[in-house]
Amino acid sequence: MNIILFGPPGAGKGTQAKMLCEKYNLLHLSTGEILRNEIKQNTELGKSVKEVIESGKLVSDEIIIKILNLAMDNSRQDNLSGYLFDGFPRNIDQANLLSSLLESLKIKIDCILLIEVDEPILLERILSRKMVEDRSDDNKEILASRIQVYSQETEPLIEYFSANHVVKKVDGVGEIHEVNQRINNALEGF
Numbered sequence: 001m002n003i004i005l006f007g008p009p010g011a012g013k014g015t016q017a018k019m020l021c022e023k024y025n026l027l028h029l030s031t032g033e034i035l036r037n038e039i040k041q042n043t044e045l046g047k048s049v050k051e052v053i054e055s056g057k058l059v060s061d062e063i064i065i066k067i068l069n070l071a072m073d074n075s076r077q078d079n080l081s082g083y084l085f086d087g088f089p090r091n092i093d094q095a096n097l098l099s100s101l102l103e104s105l106k107i108k109i110d111c112i113l114l115i116e117v118d119e120p121i122l123l124e125r126i127l128s129r130k131m132v133e134d135r136s137d138d139n140k141e142i143l144a145s146r147i148q149v150y151s152q153e154t155e156p157l158i159e160y161f162s163a164n165h166v167v168k169k170v171d172g173v174g175e176i177h178e179v180n181q182r183i184n185n186a187l188e189g190f
C-alpha cells in the first residue's frame with residue numbers, strides 16, 4: 001500500500017505516520033524528519049537548510065528530490081510493502097515530480113489521506129510539542145508562516161490529486177488512539 005499523508009503543521013502527521021508504517025510495513029518518508037536529522041548532525045546539507053526551516057518556508061525542490069531519492073534507494077532491500085509520503089509533496093512542482101517518479105518506478109498511490117485540524121488547535125499542539133521535541137521551528141511566529149505556506153502551496157494539492165486518486169479526510173482532533181482508529185477505518189478495504 002502506498003499513501004500520501006497531508007495535513008497542516010501540528011495535525012499529528014508524524015505520530016500517525018509512524019503507527020501506520022508499523023501496521024502496514026511501509027517506509028516512512030518524512031522529508032522534514034530527514035532534514036532535521038541533517039541539522040542535528042551538522043552536515044553541510046543541514047547547515048544549508050537550517051535558516052529556511054527556521055523561517056517556516058520551504059526548502060528548495062532540488063534538495064528535497066535529492067534526499068527523497070536517496071531514502072528510497074537505501075530502502076530497496078528492506079522488503080517493505082509500500083511507501084508513506086509524509087510532508088512531501090508540498091507544492092505543485094513537487095507533485096509533478098512525484099507523479100513522474102512513481103510512474104518510472106511503477107508505483108501506484110492507493111490513497112491520499114488528509115488529517116484535518118482547525119488553526120487554534122494547531123497552535124496549542126505545536127506549543128506543547130515544543131516542550132517534548134524541542135523543534136526549533138515550533139513557535140507561534142514560525143507556525144503562522146508554516147500555516148500560510150501550507151494553505152497557499154500544499155492544500156491545493158488535495159484538489160490536484162483528487163482528480164485521479166481516492167482522498168480520505170479524517171478528523172484529527174482528539175486523542176492519538178482515536179485519530180488512529182479513524183484512519184484505520186478510512187483505510188479499510190485498501
Ligand code: AMP
Nearest residue numbers: 031032033053057058059064087088090
Ligand atoms: P515537516 O516536519 O514536514 O513539518 O517539515 C519541517 C520543515 O522542513 C518545513 O517547514 C520545511 O521548511 C521543510 N520541508 C519538509 N519537507 C519539505 C518539502 N517537501 N519541501 C520543502 N520543504 C520541506
